[in-house]
Amino acid sequence: MLEELTSKLESTFRRLRGYGKLTEKNIADSLKEIRRALLEADVNYKVVKDFVASVQKKAVGEEVLRSVTPGQMIVKIVHDEMVRLLGGTTATLKTAGIPPTIIMLVGLQGSGKTTFAAKLAKYLQKKNRKPLLVAADVYRPAAIQQLKILGRSINVPVYEEGIGDPVKIAFNAISYARQHMLDTIILDTAGRLHIDEQMMEELVKIKKRIRPHEILFVADGMTGQDAVNTASQFAERLNFDGVVLTKMDGDARGGAALSIKAITGKPIKFMGVGEKLEDIEQFHPDRMASRILGMGDVVTLVEKA
Amino acid sequence: MLGKIKQGLKKTRENVFSKLNNVFSAHKKIDEDLLEEIEEILITGDVGVDTTMEIIEHLRQQAKRQKAESPEDLQKILKEELSRQLLAPPEESVTHRPYVVLVVGVNGTGKTTSIAKLAHHYKQQGKNVLLAAADTFRAAAIEQLDIWAQRLGCEIIKHQPGADPAAVVFDALTAAKARNVDYVIIDTAGRLHTKVNLMSELSKIYRVIDKQIPGAPHEVILVIDAGNGQNAVNQAREFVKAVKVNSIFLTKLDGTARGGVVLSIKRQLGIPVKYIGLGEKMTDFELFNPQEFLEGLFAKE
Numbered sequence: 001m002l003e004e005l006t007s008k009l010e011s012t013f014r015r016l017r018g019y020g021k022l023t024e025k026n027i028a029d030s031l032k033e034i035r036r037a038l039l040e041a042d043v044n045y046k047v048v049k050d051f052v053a054s055v056q057k058k059a060v061g062e063e064v065l066r067s068v069t070p071g072q073m074i075v076k077i078v079h080d081e082m083v084r085l086l087g088g089t090t091a092t093l094k095t096a097g098i099p100p101t102i103i104m105l106v107g108l109q110g111s112g113k114t115t116f117a118a119k120l121a122k123y124l125q126k127k128n129r130k131p132l133l134v135a136a137d138v139y140r141p142a143a144i145q146q147l148k149i150l151g152r153s154i155n156v157p158v159y160e161e162g163i164g165d166p167v168k169i170a171f172n173a174i175s176y177a178r179q180h181m182l183d184t185i186i187l188d189t190a191g192r193l194h195i196d197e198q199m200m201e202e203l204v205k206i207k208k209r210i211r212p213h214e215i216l217f218v219a220d221g222m223t224g225q226d227a228v229n230t231a232s233q234f235a236e237r238l239n240f241d242g243v244v245l246t247k248m249d250g251d252a253r254g255g256a257a258l259s260i261k262a263i264t265g266k267p268i269k270f271m272g273v274g275e276k277l278e279d280i281e282q283f284h285p286d287r288m289a290s291r292i293l294g295m296g297d298v299v300t301l302v303e304k305a
Numbered sequence: 306m307l308g309k310i311k312q313g314l315k316k317t318r319e320n321v322f323s324k325l326n327n328v329f330s331a332h333k334k335i336d337e338d339l340l341e342e343i344e345e346i347l348i349t350g351d352v353g354v355d356t357t358m359e360i361i362e363h364l365r366q367q368a369k370r371q372k373a374e375s376p377e378d379l380q381k382i383l384k385e386e387l388s389r390q391l392l393a394p395p396e397e398s399v400t401h402r403p404y405v406v407l408v409v410g411v412n413g414t415g416k417t418t419s420i421a422k423l424a425h426h427y428k429q430q431g432k433n434v435l436l437a438a439a440d441t442f443r444a445a446a447i448e449q450l451d452i453w454a455q456r457l458g459c460e461i462i463k464h465q466p467g468a469d470p471a472a473v474v475f476d477a478l479t480a481a482k483a484r485n486v487d488y489v490i491i492d493t494a495g496r497l498h499t500k501v502n503l504m505s506e507l508s509k510i511y512r513v514i515d516k517q518i519p520g521a522p523h524e525v526i527l528v529i530d531a532g533n534g535q536n537a538v539n540q541a542r543e544f545v546k547a548v549k550v551n552s553i554f555l556t557k558l559d560g561t562a563r564g565g566v567v568l569s570i571k572r573q574l575g576i577p578v579k580y581i582g583l584g585e586k587m588t589d590f591e592l593f594n595p596q597e598f599l600e601g602l603f604a605k606e
């Protein structure tokens with residue numbers, strides 16, 4: 001399917017490049033194919049609509065129609081517009097003036113929070129930080145044990161109180177970190193649905209109590225159209241600071257990235273690219289744009305044209 | 306039962322199908338506007354572009370052929386088409402003992418939790434169930450299944466973390482035969498369908514089962530997260546190749562995700578949904594009934 005789409009798009013672009021002059025008609029045809037590719041990549045329907053409209057506006061502009069190579073211009077517009085939407089430059093993590101920096105992870109069930117908590121701890125450890133993992137998922141069977149095993153494997157301490165109150169656990173972890181000279185707290189929370197009022201309220205309480213410097217919304221990279229609903233609900237309740245996209249080591253095109261960014265305006269900061277704890281990458285909008293568009297590298301396509 | 310599924314699927318219904326109902330009642334006649342709105346609702350339900358286009362094309366043709374005039378006529382055609390597409394073959398009677406169920410899927414879809422739900426379902430029918438902890442890879446996966454086994458009061462066969470999953474399966478089947486249990490449910494590690502090594506590990510597990518109990522596994526369940534989009538079609542395609550999947554367990558339908566991708570999976574690969582997950586408890590489970598599902602989905606509030 002991936003290859004099929006890629007080749008479909010490539011032929012669209014090839015055709016576009018071939019046009020000496022662009023008419024509104026052939027722009028419209030091409031945009032139709034781009035729309036389809038985006039939908040197949042699981043970009044949200046409404047986001048696609050806006051995206052295509054904005055590309056169209058730019059594409060029928062004077063600049064393109066008068067340029068010597070209008071096809072190239074469109075390819076570039078689509079790519080650039082997507083990079084712009086995805087966040088332009090690479091976003092980094094905030095740190096506290098006075099340690100410890102508190103990072104809180106939230107998201108739906110099974111999105112990859114616990115694994116990412118450990119990945120982030122390892123990542124920060126390499127940057128000479130001293131992380132503390134905190135087990136505030138008191139619901140999922142063996143969630144605490146999971147975090148403890150992961151922590152042990154990378155020599156990062158794990159603060160836990162067993163099946164207690166997540167708000168208190170999170171709060172107590174701060175003094176524990178201070179006492180043990182640990183400069184970064186990474187809080188693992190239970191997965192929950194955005195429509196679960198009680199569970200969402202718990203996150204709001206934790207946020208109020210510990211005032212995290214960074215709340216990261218951890219989302220499954222394979223998420224479909226529903227990404228906008230979940231992300232906007234989490235954003236509304238928590239005003240999170242950034243997004244982590246997991247399970248990007250597969251063949252998911254990751255349209256959720258564009259949807260989440262477009263809907264919440266929050267930058268995507270990291271990607272999970274495997275089950276091992278070193279499988280973490282910073283997010284690069286330009287690479288992601290190419291992936292969603294289903295092309296190895298749009299830029300080289302443009303250059304070849 | 307109908308009440309519960311209606312309750313669980315309330316969100317889905319409110320979001321997609323009450324929208325569909327609204328669309329039908331908001332339009333006076335069958336026109337391109339109406340078709341476009343139907344298209345939007347299907348695509349935002351993760352039905353996928355191809356399947357959606359096919360459904361729309363079908364609507365267009367049938368409307369013409371049946372000389373449909375009102376949007377209600379079109380609604381009826383759509384409902385018939387969707388029921389037809391979702392229809393599962395009649396249930397086979399369980400004659401094997403032990404009946405071996407292998408549960409597979411990508412990471413975090415809900416395999417282990419769904420196994421607890423299935424085990425609970427079988428236990429309620431008075432059957433005894435043995436669980437096999439063949440996810441020896443993910444941190445605390447064995448503990449997680451073990452906690453479920455305790456809650457359920459069923460037996461579990463487990464090895465150390467990092468052990469060969471095929472060895473766990475071998476021991477589980479040996480124990481199942483010796484103890485004459487009714488069901489063996491095998492939990493496997495989540496794996497992305499693109500990982501060649503992990504997929505061949507799964508094929509190996511499958512062969513070990515078949516060798517020890519010819520004809521087994523009697524059922525291979527692919528667990529799909531209703532929140533997943535079009536990638537789930539790729540997942541299904543690769544898992545079918547590796548282990549001959551029979552049915553789908555569609556999880557997390559208690560959220561707002563619609564799981565429309567199962568329509569594409571059914572259409573392209575013929576694998577029906579058989580079970581649905583509606584929460585994190587072992588009782589948050591329903592057998593999938595397309596008729597009931599659609600009745601619920603189209604019901605007016």
Ligand SMILES: Nc1nc2c(ncn2[C@@H]2O[C@H](COP(=O)(O)OP(=O)(O)OP(=O)(O)O)[C@@H](O)[C@H]2O)c(=O)[nH]1
Pocket residue numbers: 107108109110111112113114115116137140143189190191192246247248249271272273274275279412413443495497
């Ligand atoms: N392939 C792959 N698997 C991942 C990645 N991140 C997490 N996983 C796997 O996804 C599954 C779920 O990960 P968890 O970290 O337990 O997810 P969670 O969000 O903590 O889950 P809950 O606590 O139940 O809500 C596990 O099998 C992980 O190994 C990733 O980037 N790639």
Ligand SMILES: Nc1nc2c(ncn2[C@@H]2O[C@H](COP(=O)(O)OP(=O)(O)OP(=O)(O)O)[C@@H](O)[C@H]2O)c(=O)[nH]1
Pocket residue numbers: 109110140191193410411412413414415416417418419440443446493494495496528556557558559560581582583584585589
């Ligand atoms: N809301 C909701 N959550 C579910 C459902 N099924 C499972 N979950 C949750 O999803 C998360 C992942 O479930 P698991 O059963 O651990 O998933 P898994 O496929 O075994 O995960 P791995 O073994 O890591 O690949 C847990 O937090 C479960 O409680 C469901 O139907 N609805």
Ligand SMILES: [Mg+2]
Pocket residue numbers: 113114115137140143188189190191
């Ligand atoms: Mg977790």
Ligand SMILES: [Mg+2]
Pocket residue numbers: 416417418440446492493494495
């Ligand atoms: Mg599991």
